[in-house]
Amino acid sequence: MMLQLSQVSIVKNQQVLIKDFNLTIPNGEIVTLMGASGSGKSTLLSWILGVLPEAFQAQGHLQLNGQVLDHIPIEKRCIGIIFQEDLLFPHWNVGQNLAFALPKTVQGKTRRERIEQVLEQVGLAGFYERDPATLSGGQRSRVSVLRAILAEPQALLLDEPFAKLDRALRSQVREWVFTQVQALNIPVLLVTHDEDDVPLGGRVVELVAKEE
């Protein structure tokens, strides 16, 4: 059970961004992907999600738990994504944002109860009806992570999720996120600039920018 990238090469305008990249992340591991700006970190995440812009040409294979995902649309990949912006949908309250992620197998009143319960678990009890715009940065981050988790992904991508938080909040949210995602026991790929973001004893993969 793992996320596996094999022989990934990405080219844009005949310029090689990534060449023959391989990576395997077993369940429960958080691998950190680092590299300078322009080294192709975000491009690689877009490729894993299946939303690489058409200007890029990519080769290589992606497997999740033995299933080949190469030609599967993003909504069928079961890969969650958390960006540095929380991207909570502004026309919905906190609870509605979370309900959107919750699978339909949870039905009726149980949906609200389940959301209230997870909100309480992360210290946001009573936040169901709150407008996302009135939340602090840390609270928004937590709701955003909860939303990704509630959809029950089989792998998770974190695209510099702590970059917009101030220093004091950063370490606090970081520890909280790591605890949450480790409990899921799924492969997690974290992209960051900041060495402080690397989980203790975690594996780091460096992506080197290709020369023009």
Place this chain on the structure above:
Amino acid sequence: MSVIFLPVLWALGGVLQPAMNLAVWQALCQEPQVFGALRHTLISALGSTVLALLLAISSVIALYPSRIWQWLTRRLAVLLAFPHAAFAVGLSFLIAPTGFIARLLAPLLEWTNPPLWLTPQDPYALSLMLALALKESWFLLWVLAAALQQQHILRALHVAQSLGYGRLQIWLQVLLPQVLPRLAGALAAVLAYSVSVVDMAVILAPSTPPPLAVLGWQWLHDNDPHYYALGSAVSVLLMLIMVGISLMGWLGYKLLVLLNQTPSGQRWRTFPLPFKATGIVSLVVLSGWLALLLLALWSVAEQWFFPDLLPQRWTLKAWWQFDGSLLGNTLLLGAASSVIAVIVTLIWLEAFPQLSSEWWYGALCLPAVPLVVAQYTVVIRFGLESTYVALVWSHLWWVLPYVLLVLAGAYRSFDTRFEIAARALGYARWQVFWRVKLPMLGRPISAAVAVGFAVSVAQYLPTVMLGAGRITTMTTEAVALSAGGNRRTLAVYALGQALLPWLVFMLMSSLAFWQARNRRGLK
């Protein structure tokens, strides 16, 4: 700003005043043409606004953010510059019984004579509805493209997809509720235009009875006070229709939001969209290019019998008879009104940087028919009838809001730290504006001049009323010729009317490109 808007608003009260009498409304109800006219207005205005919105939204759902979407949005400016009347003429050449569609079908259906179609002036005003829908869908797509340029919308799409939802469901439940409110002003402007359109209606709508706007326009020209009062009542009715349809639209939006109140978690089965990309785009974009092509063909056709796809004999005769003074008038009015509008807009934005530009849709949301009569009243009072000054002034009512809408976004997203840095170097505010801000905003300013010019060229009602036949433009001539004139001459004026804004777009883009030739940061 006050000189352009306030006198008209004051005079508008005078135009609408005769309608404040119950007897006038009773007389209106007894007019045999009114209910037919109302039906035509409702079909063309409501139908075209809904269809334009559906065309624009379906294109976005199917295409955003693909390469075809980028291709389409880059070509919208050219389509937007296509004047309404010219497009209507081109479309009539497409859908008429001797039009291009019938000629394409003829070999398949073994037609030797034109079919008995009632197009373009069909009895239900469907041709007008289609023309308005296609033309206005370009404008809505342009507004949508600007709203979708923000990176967070693309990311929101990806987040919702990663939660297991397909494109159609995401647009309906997540993105449209966010984007539609930003489209409200543009939609209201589209509706107001469709409700009160006269030039396209003269070309494409039935004449017995015509849509309400044309009927009201005819009555407001009548010297008989009885008919003037009826025209005034029709103007009020146009506004009521506009308010009524807007209210329905608002309720529809609220319903959409209400239906999405509690996400059930149900992921719709993703299926290939029924209206897959190419179909809609070809309908929306190709209609513009086809209309242009047909205008070009007719302008050089000497003999073109049905059902041949191309003329048998070609001639440039219609072009030699082209009246240069019309070109001169069109150019002069377009250049003067667009340049004045840009200067006024820059002063306005500099003076009130925080004021929302959405309000300017308000000017575009009033039906043109009573407004132009109000403008005429003001012009008479100042003894300026049939003067260039009066015409430029009247065009500014429509040119200014569009220029403002084009410039406001770029102006507000200008990084103010550039100004602070320049001021800190010891320059006065006006020097910083002139030497730093204006050159950096060269590209949007050029675009605004081009848009202003295109809006001015398209003006029919104010030109025909305030010019009073003494100052005519290619637009007034094309509409006049559409009522039974020579097709070749009509094609020449309609094509000229379409090409002129396009050439100005090219000129302004070249200027912006030239200014940025050695500066990558300005591109």
